[in-house]
Amino acid sequence: MVGVADGPVPHAVVRFAAHEAALRHAELRIVHALPLLAPADDHVRSPESAARGAAVVEGVEELVRLQYPDVTVTCALPIGHPAGMLVDLSAEAALVVLGHRGSGGFPRLPLGSVSRQVATHAHCPVVVIRPGRTAHQPHDRVVIGVDVDDVRDEALDLGYAAADRRGAHVDLVYAQDARFPPPAPVGVVPPVFGLLPPGPIEPLPEAGAGHDAACHLLHREVSRFGSRYPRVDADAHMVPGRPADVLVEWARDATLLVVGSRGLTGLRRLLLGSVSAEVLHTAECPVAVVPAPARD
Template structure:
């Protein structure tokens, strides 16, 4: 499913990425345009209202364009009335993937707190791909990158990254940033930890995660990498020239997620490619 908004320069790039995603997975594509308001009726029940006409003017040309550019993808389109985030979240339980622009459902330079994309990426029941303006990958076979927190590995995110790399015929880069301020020595006589040993231990964890999936994805060329930098730094650097960056949502508590993990959230601001945020089973 892809959320689309009216009069957005970025909307076609967002829809194009969603269509490519659907084509890779052999799935139908559903275009959803939400008329922001207190109501909740879909266009199927709104008769010939001006709202329905307005919504059709948004989704029908896009659906026709997808049908022309991606003839193998089955396309449906719908207009719904209601709060945008609520409508998208309600439908996320039935979607394999939800694709949105960087802000709202189109795209702007930055993603402020409280935006539709932020709310949906935080609370959706399915993986959410955020397409930054002008940064939809033109080469779907480019690298796929997944960021891994070795202290709280999101198996769902790693699984999703392997699946996306396999479908694209792309190399998979599994990365971890092994830098913590608490590791730095402070004061006279303090001794720095064995950074090399820490890096090697982290790399063994990444290699073990890759080995667990080698049988399911034998054709995926996997590269693991550990750098002693901030996590957001390695994700931003690795995302350059990639077709997709995959991160986990975290929030492994008994409560509904209130926010994305700080690293995943920063990746939405700084990544140079579309970002897939994958919820964990413990999040719901």
């Protein structure tokens, strides 16, 4: 499912959604929410907004049919707040794709409200794309952010499946920041990158058992998901630095960055995890936010 707003057709967003639908052999649903004419009545819409919405959807549909003629396209013009409509419809979708309409280049300012709310509350993974920032020729590489204290199979599955469909390489990246001082400016990451070799890993003297445990876990996940996706080559990396900065740097020329939405019962309904929220602001490639499984 791809959500589109008024204005010019977001080509990068639509192309990503259509390409994903083609890879999955799935239907693409184009959704444009129409504003309410009367807030007390959720079925009243103005003729003008309906006409504009229809024109937006028709433009997107034409683009998809021209570039991806084998993809089946359906359209929806629900009435209501865009974020609420997309969240409701996400219960029927495998993936939601949205554009970033936020701070215009100021990474510390809020993400576009619709993208933020949908990424926080959606029932399925959400991909957010910053038009104009994605590399023109991204490398065939999917970066998956791993938190060794809270490994999410859902995020790993999505990342490996995306790589499998594209013939891409997977980089599992764990950022270890416990030994670092307060953060540098957003986007700055120390130029020390550690590719974990396939054999035994010598821990840093000050790292101790925690370093060993993290290395073991990363290798275990590479092995475990390698058996599920035998066509996918993957490497594990432990990188010193702030998690958001490290992931943004590693994914600078990637096809996709995958992060989990971390949050405990109840809180996840209010706030997106800090790392997920920050990479949505700053990453130059598409970012997939994978929701945590529901907890009672």
